[in-house]
Amino acid sequence: MYLILKPGLDPDVQNRFVEELKAARLEVVPLPGLDRRALALVGPPEITERFAIHPYVEECIRDAAPYKRVARALHPHDTLVPLGDVTVGGESFVVIAGPCAVETPEQMQSIAATVRAAGAHGLRGGAFKPRTSPYSFQGHGRSGLRLLREAALPHHLPVITEIMDAEDLPAMTESVQVLQVGARNMHNFSLLKAVGSQKLPVILKRGFAATLEELLLAAEYIVDAGNEAVILCERGIRTFETATRNTLDLNAVAWLKIKTHLPVLVDPSHGTGLSELVPPLSKAALAAGADGLLIEVHPDPTRAWSDGRQSLDPQGFIRLMRELRPLAQLFGRNLP
DSSP states (O other): OEEEEOTTOOHHHHHHHHHHHHHTTOEEEEOTTSSSOEEEEESOHHHHGGGTTOTTEEEEEOOOOSOOSSBSTTOOSOOOEEETTEEESTTBOEEEEEOSBOOOHHHHHHHHHHHHHHTOSEEEOBSSOOOSSTTSOOOOTHHHHHHHHHHHGGGTOOEEEEOOOGGGHHHHHHHOSEEEEOGGGTTOHHHHHHHHTSOSOEEEEOOTTOOHHHHHHHHHHHHHTTOOOEEEEEOOBOOSOOSSSSBOOHHHHHHHHHHBSSOEEEOHHHHHSOGGGHHHHHHHHHHHTOSEEEEEBOSOGGGOSSOGGGOBOHHHHHHHHHHHHHHHHHTTOBOO
16 A cells, blocks of 8 residues: 655654554555655555545555555656666667677677677676586686676677676676676575665566566565666566476566566567577567567577577577567667
């Protein structure tokens, strides 16, 4: 439930009212930045309803969702998150691309040039790699951050990479423009609080067994810690289907655009695991209302150190970008 307090209430009166709410064992979430004084209440409906007709309350908006700061209920306008010289959200449709893993300087220089030439807006690549097997390539770590930065700099591309440990935040903030919290860390609440304590934008990927409510509550952790520049990412969920790596849930895109003001990206590479499915699912994501894409591209996918099967080659990526532009216009979006 949301309470809109009457205008002109004395601050002391407001504070006493908040204490009254807390005494009733309700969690009170202030919602700053709105035109009117707004409070979100979390607690049993039978208790919150008692305050709907309180003399200090001008309006009551009933919404039982446990996430409050990321909900669209009192935030009708889309949040716009900066990404280099564009923004994620609103009318823009952005594309972030790069390899699954940072491998060599030559690989990164080649892909950065491809990403820029194709008209994409950010360079992604894994310096730290959370892998299912401990024997798989784990990434170059901090030296990988340097390779990413050096590849992106001459092409004026913002860098996006995954963070796995809060201890790496100082190194990350010196090297990247956007942090990514991967699917395996969506429930790592300590990490969510840590990235929420700084000001770099955060791409939050949905866990492969997470509900949409759990995704929004994970985003709530970041926003509640002070960082409002959060971008959600649907990257496929684990189902009974084995024909694809995951099941890309495009229902999620349309649902999230209704329920939250945060921008939403789609990762068709992880969502399908098959490079030949990336183009059609990219177009479907655009049609479903996504604000952009996160796509894996490799100079030679057959030699990729990880996830080559789901990576586009440069020619395929350039072709996809060319096909997306008229579609973006058709759906009222701008692919800068």
